[in-house]
Amino acid sequence: DIQMTQSPSSLSASVGDRVTITCRASQYISDYLNWYQQKPGKAPKFLIYAASSLHRGVPLRFSGSGSGTDFTLTISSLQPEDFATYYCQHSYTTRWTFGQGTKVEV
Amino acid sequence: QVQLQESGPRLVKPSETLSLTCAVSNYSISNGYNWGWIRQPPGKGLEWIASIYHSGTTYYNPSFKSRVTISVDTSKNQFSLNMNSVTAADTAVYYCARQTQVLWYFDNWGQGTLVSVSS
Numbered sequence: 001d002i003q004m005t006q007s008p009s010s011l012s013a014s015v016g017d018r019v020t021i022t023c024r025a026s027q028y029i030s031d032y033l034n035w036y037q038q039k040p041g042k043a044p045k046f047l048i049y050a051a052s053s054l055h056r057g058v059p060l061r062f063s064g065s066g067s068g069t070d071f072t073l074t075i076s077s078l079q080p081e082d083f084a085t086y087y088c089q090h091s092y093t094t095r096w097t098f099g100q101g102t103k104v105e106v
Numbered sequence: 107q108v109q110l111q112e113s114g115p116r117l118v119k120p121s122e123t124l125s126l127t128c129a130v131s132n133y134s135i136s137n138g139y140n141w142g143w144i145r146q147p148p149g150k151g152l153e154w155i156a157s158i159y160h161s162g163t164t165y166y167n168p169s170f171k172s173r174v175t176i177s178v179d180t181s182k183n184q185f186s187l188n189m190n191s192v193t194a195a196d197t198a199v200y201y202c203a204r205q206t207q208v209l210w211y212f213d214n215w216g217q218g219t220l221v222s223v224s225s
Contacts, residue, residue: 045215087151
């Protein structure tokens with residue numbers, strides 16, 4: 001199975017900061033990479049598909065990039081509602097796996 | 107907006123079978139998409155369990171080997187998960203979700219239900 005590794009596992013940031021989260025696949029996955037946001041006690045919320053395409057309604061401060069094995073999720077100016085845990089998920093094969101998550105905290 | 111709602115026992119005894127159902131509203135399962143189950147142990151990350159297309163095509167996480175069965179009932183617009191021989195390690199929040207085909211992302215999720223495995 002394809003393993004997804006996120007870094008860092010957690011990070012501290014302030015409102016207005018530019019935040020970057022990295023996701024690395026254990027093998028080539030082209031741009032079959034998706035991102036989710038999860039707040040405590042809530043279901044994950046879908047953010048980005050195909051590495052860089054924003055799901056409808058997702059604020060433009062979120063962006064994704066990468067291809068092959070290395071990907072990034074960037075929040076250009078962190079807002080109070082963005083403090084959450086972020087997960088990547090590959091969709092290159094039909095054995096879908098998630099990264100372990102990156103917690104963005106104050 | 108499609109809505110998904112999980113239901114089932116919140117407490118299951120070790121070695122028994124965990125059974126969950128996901129009721130889908132505002133969208134007909136027969137119209138397409140995959141329908142999947144994902145779980146999250148307390149304080150841990152997300153783990154995909156299984157997905158099913160309305161026609162019955164199934165996809166399973168091999169980590170669960172033959173313990174898991176996913177099924178769909180288009181007449182009731184719902185799909186279900188059965189997991190047998192559960193242990194304490196299966197204690198988790200179980201989410202159902204809609205999954206696109208081709209790009210395979212989960213775009214709509216249920217609120218999740220905590221299932222505890224304990225005697």
